[in-house]
Amino acid sequence: MKSAIFNGLLDRRMSELRVQLVNAGVKYGTEEDRFHNFNREAEIQRISREKSLVGNMSKELVGVLDMVDNFGKVIPSEAEVDEKGGNVIKYMLLLEAMMKEDIYEAMDELTNIDSAAGVTGNTGTGENGSTGKTGANFSNYENELIKNYENELIEKMKRVSPKKRLMKVPYGHVATLKRSRKKRV
16 A cells, blocks of 8 residues: 555544544533443443443454454455444544543542642652653653653652552553653643
8 A cells, every 4th residue: 555545544534533533422421521431331330441441342343353354255345444443443542531531530639649748849859760761752851851750759659658559550650640641731
C-alpha cells in the first residue's frame, strides 16, 4: 500500500471515530459520566469498569480473529473490516480514557492527602534518586521537570501511611502518572 493511500485511510478513520465516539457518548453516557453504561455494568457484575469494557471488546476481537482465520477462504467486505476494526479501536480509546481518568483521580487523591498532611513544595530528590523513566519524546527541560516531580511524589509517598500509599496508585508507576498529570495542565 502506498503512503498516500494509507494516509487517506487514516484520515477517514480518525474523522469517523470522532463522530462515532461523540454519538456513542450521547447514547450510552451522561453529561456527568461519559462511561455511565460501563460503570453500571461493572456494578451489576461486581467487576471494574475496565474489565466490563474489555468483556464487551472481546466479542469484537473474536470477530476480527475469525476474519483473519478465514481470510484465505472468505474475503470480508470493506464494510465488515471497517466495522470490526473500528469497534476495536473505539474500545481501546475508551479504555485509555478510563485508565487516564483513574490516574487523574488518584493523583488528586494524593494531592488531597498531601494537603491534609501539610506537605507542600518540592521536597528534593528521593533517597534512591529518580527511577529514570523519562521519555525520549520530551525535551531536556521537560525530562528535568518530570524527574523533579517524580522525586517529589516519592518523598510525599514516604510520608503517607503504607495503607494509603497502596490506594489506586501502584508505586512503580509514578513516572507514568506524573506524565499524564503534566499533559493535563
